[in-house]
Amino acid sequence: MTTAHEWQDLAAPYALGALAPEERRTFEAHLAGCDVCRAAVRSFAEVAGLLAYGAPSAEPPAGLRDRVLAEARRVRPIAVPRRRLSAAWLAAAAALLLALGAGITAWRMSGRVRILQRQLAAADSSKAAEDSTLAMLTGPQVHVVSLAGTGRTPSARVFWNHTRGRFIVLAFDLPPAPAGRAYQLWAIAKGQAPMSMGTFNTDAAGRATVVLPVAREITVLGFVDNCGLTEEPAGGSPQPTETPRLLGAWVHTD
């Protein structure tokens, strides 16, 4: 009964929420099978969304941001985050570090811990065992990425301590960058240009233990997909100037 033309007349009022409930249900049933009307609704919905800017300007009270965040902290999002290290995993990590410190092998630990052991095996120097670094590695909310080279060496491991907003970088067998050059780390989120995590250099033995503050733009992401390492002029580049020498995916843990 309703002609194609009449259906399209409903797209604008639908996007504005101006259809009576009955009309809305009928139109939604039609939308399910009509690409033309769906496209019309989508474009009108964007226009309707912009009408929010047509409201007279008003300054929200200063405490509103805190209220919004406080309310959110009371509830978790409906999809349970899967990328956090579990408490059990962190406990295992802490236990492993203690075991390493005491010179005890970790043969009997679970498979998951053996993965961690591989990641940390090269970190058994006294440098890595410094109290402050240890605390940052074993604190809550730590992400880790292992960067592998194409050959046997070099390698690097980066820990992201969310609580303290620090990256802890451990590099091994990475020859020092020449004078006037430095290594630069990149946080790579899908669909975004790489974001600099900071620069560092290794010592004559090809090692480095560096703590870098996490930039705000990376902090707000909360998670990035990959981490890359390039050699850049000292002080770093705004964007990488070579393909990464080392590259790794941040570990997604259950």
Place this chain on the structure above:
Amino acid sequence: MAAMSNVPVADRLLVGRMAEGEDYALGELYDRYGKTLYALALAIVREPADAEEVVVDAFGQAWRQAAAFDPERGSVGAWLATIARSRALDMVRARGRRARAHERAAHLSEDGIATPIAGLGPDPGRGAERSEARRLVAQALAALPEAQRVAIELAYFEGLSQSEIAERLAEPLGTIKTRMRTGMEKLRGLLSPLLEGAA
């Protein structure tokens, strides 16, 4: 020492982070859209305390339902505005919309609900882009024939259906439908600089 790139994080990535429980992302979205949503809520509910509640509820809903956000269906800004508007209208309805709407009818025919262009001052603080959006939207609304603008504003800010608008303005329903569609098409053309950015 470190050269930090300055790439703004896309809205939809922030929504993805929210879905993972990162409240940093919620704070960032608030910084981007809080002021706009508050102004929208206030335009609908008219009471600052109620507008605050709407904003808290709207961001709370966005936080909880972030995983369900579908970028195919529109921008993050439009999604947040839809949530906030719907919450605000719910609140007005709960208070007894009709009584209030009648009070406001006189105002509307004179000034409209949207900001007159002359009333738009410089935007304090952050959000130069959003200030530009406010300017463009106010201009676009002002460029519409009054009858079309009123029909759209009654729908958007008062939550009236087409039939209710026809009744309110004592015009035939067909006339209201035409005005609404024509007006929205014109707005779509006038606002295309903003819409391209959202795609």
